Amino acid sequence: MTQAGSLQGKKGLIVGIANEQSIAWGCARAMRDAGAELAVTWFNDKARAYVEPLARRLDADIAMALDVEQPGAIEAVFEAIASRWGRLDFVLHSIAFAPRSDLHGRVADCSREGFARAMDISCHSFARMARLAEPLMSEGGSLMTMSYIGAEEVIPDYGVMGPVKAALEASVRYLACELGPRGIRVNAISPGPLATRAASGIPNFEALLAQTARRAPLRRLVDIAEVGALCAFLAGDGAKAITGNTLYVDAGYHILG
DSSP, X not given: OOOTTOOTTOXXXXXXOOSTTOHHHHHHHHHHHTTOEEEEEESSHHHHHHHHHHHHHXXXXXXXXXXXXXXXXXXXXXXXXXXXXXXXXXXXXXXXXXXXXHHTSOGGXXXXXXXXXXXXXXXXXXXXXHHHHGGGOTTOEEEEEEOOXXXXXXXXXXXXXXXXXXXHHHHHHHHHHHHGGGTEEEEEXXXXXXXXXXXXXXXXXXXXXXXXXXXXXXXXXXXXHHHHHHHHHXXXXXXXXXXXOEEEESTTGGGGX
């Protein structure tokens, strides 16, 4: 058995690295530093140029493309994991998307197609990964995804991603209940706002960062290393009794109401 703070001997999949500012990169570094062997994905050929060097820095056993909208793409990643490792201990899902025209408008005006795409990429893809991870986690495991406080309260300009993240957090609870008998834990992590490429699409994002730093009890923003530390803990044996939660790493901002 590994020590509570160690991921030695554990194997995990990281989905969502885009560059060195990505939350997923902070998590991958923390997990690798704790001893885990990693599989990582990139979105497309353009992203590959940024992610492949990071995968080498992680000594990733598996590195491949993953566009969750493409039929069979998620299955191909899990087939590669099954072939190379034969098992899996944790998955980090850190992807989200909404078409710009829908993200920048009112929820009431969101197109049917845009809402469906945002839900498929940001939420349903996690459920699909959970289904494929289940048979590889015969000795239990940890599934993690990224949310935001806009799932539970209205954040100006967060738009359609609020309902989508709310659905993601509800999915976490249902998946935790369904997979719990197999020893598989499912949790959402809710960081404070971070200056990532994905977040840059949110209107007035710089103002949101400034307001958060000013109001948070710790009077600062968080960074990707702090999010990574929490995820490394959740992937390990010390978190074996933690499931079905949304855990905040936001300098306390969520307590303000």
